[in-house]
Amino acid sequence: MSNQKLFNVAVVGATGAVGEQIIRLLEARNFPIKELKLLSSARSAGVKLSFKGHDIVVQEATPESFQGVDIALFSAGGDVTKALAPHAVEAGAICIDNTSAYRMDPETPLVVPEVNVDKINEHKGIIANPNCSTIQMVAALKPLYDRYGISRIIVSTYQAVSGAGAKAINEMLRQSQEVLSGNPANPDILPVGSLPVKHQIAFNAIPQIDKFLDNGFTNEEMKMILETKKIMGDESIEVTATCVRIPVVYGHSESVYVELKEDFDIEEVKTLLANAPGIVLVDNPAEQQYPLATDAAGKLETFVGRVRRDLSNPKALNMWIVSDNLLKGAAWNAVQIAEYIAIEQ
């Protein structure tokens, strides 16, 4: 990216779990930055964060924060995006939003670069970053969709606590130590911070991520269902999701059953996956090699394994998809979008 335009970049939610990863990625990727503005709530303003060896003081995010900003990366919650992104757009910034605020807005592209990078240019100021559990699944399914078509997806997730933020990580580690010491877990945050009932996550599996809707699905499950159709650009894909939180720190795992529209050769499927951008095939049962959350943590790619022909449906196959939910599932997908914008300009 030498001899290239430099950008004024703002990170909104700079002190959060995803914001922190965004800053590290902008640094590691040597993103063409003129000035980096770190923004947060009033509560965290004044904190100093390091970027390329320099300290940057975090400022309170306000409607006036975006003067001169070219690219603003939002990950401070849907309410903050709704309150501030329109001001950022008015100030001329392109917003890459990691919240659910604009994902299903028909005017807003919902982008996973490996799947629908062409949608980036259709933006009207805001580009939405999909839900973490959706991103890794569509990235892995895209090569199969292009070759065979997909009629149905049934997914069950094994999601890391980091998806619920830094407090949930601390909660899970604290509970684990309590239980190992013979004490009660005293759950305080999960499954949903804003709801009254808390459940133990240490040494447990909680089949609730986000709030329930009247149809019995959770918001997280509906995100997987609706966002998959929008990102793939195909409302005919039938999707069922069950989203479960398990005691893992980083890395969402997914058990995915896929029905294709055409007959397939399972070795060709593996080759397509091995050659797909952003995908690493880890699939050698004889050597007990398959993707693991602990291996995916800290990596940018999406890892796919356990690829096998279904025994009951000749057009179906099963797979196991793992990725770091804070990276490809959030910060890295957002920075990837920012890199495409930078290259285009």
Add this chain to the structure above:
Amino acid sequence: MSNQKLFNVAVVGATGAVGEQIIRLLEARNFPIKELKLLSSARSAGVKLSFKGHDIVVQEATPESFQGVDIALFSAGGDVTKALAPHAVEAGAICIDNTSAYRMDPETPLVVPEVNVDKINEHKGIIANPNCSTIQMVAALKPLYDRYGISRIIVSTYQAVSGAGAKAINEMLRQSQEVLSGNPANPDILPVGSLPVKHQIAFNAIPQIDKFLDNGFTNEEMKMILETKKIMGDESIEVTATCVRIPVVYGHSESVYVELKEDFDIEEVKTLLANAPGIVLVDNPAEQQYPLATDAAGKLETFVGRVRRDLSNPKALNMWIVSDNLLKGAAWNAVQIAEYIAIEQ
């Protein structure tokens, strides 16, 4: 069970995780026992175990151990069953086997009492106890099968380490403490004790339970597929399984997608489940109530929740099934079978 015949009962594998639960259940259920014989490998022989306030010395299991035994409960591994069960049968004992040795033998009934109790009487000396992950699923699906028929099941499991024995529990707890202390996990046992590659189970999800077959499925997954058809007595049911070990001590959870043969009313489904033997419906999303492994641990029932109509297939529904894998998934199902035998005689 007063004024009833008393039985000479043998527990083979008395010092193991399941054997221990069998002894506790025989005690708690006040099983009509004349003499209780506790058997194990030569290594554990001599250990004293308590039963109803008395110590019983564990003896080495040999072909001669079964003289006078009426009911022998085996849970010492498939090899032990294959070596000793024929001798027990010859000595006149009815064997209830918790291993996979005879499960798919056409001559051997494979029994979950809530599903096919009538098969018990067809035994020729051996009655097989199904795999833990299969038992809780078929127990929960039986009322739906009877009312609507079932064409397809797609299940992803969240299985506790206790399913791999007491050593795996210790391994997971030890690894958890190591990781919390900032040390490497040093995996030593899981996923499969007899295979060379070991993976960290603490704060991870391992998509391998038992060995892989050439078709890419594991033995555990094939057990769920084949045993479900046999127990339901319906080879036409299509089953797909992905079996995953997670860092939970007791209690397997299962995300199950079911296609029924007939249209259904979701409230009727919940009523059928609530009234089914051995099933507890825990399904109140508004109050964040659903089955949890930590709640199921130590209980005899199978807990079902997250029951919801599928959004893409009008004949399908989704559910979350949880049960204690050492109890309903092993020891309790075996003792239930023993109770039916005792009542019949």
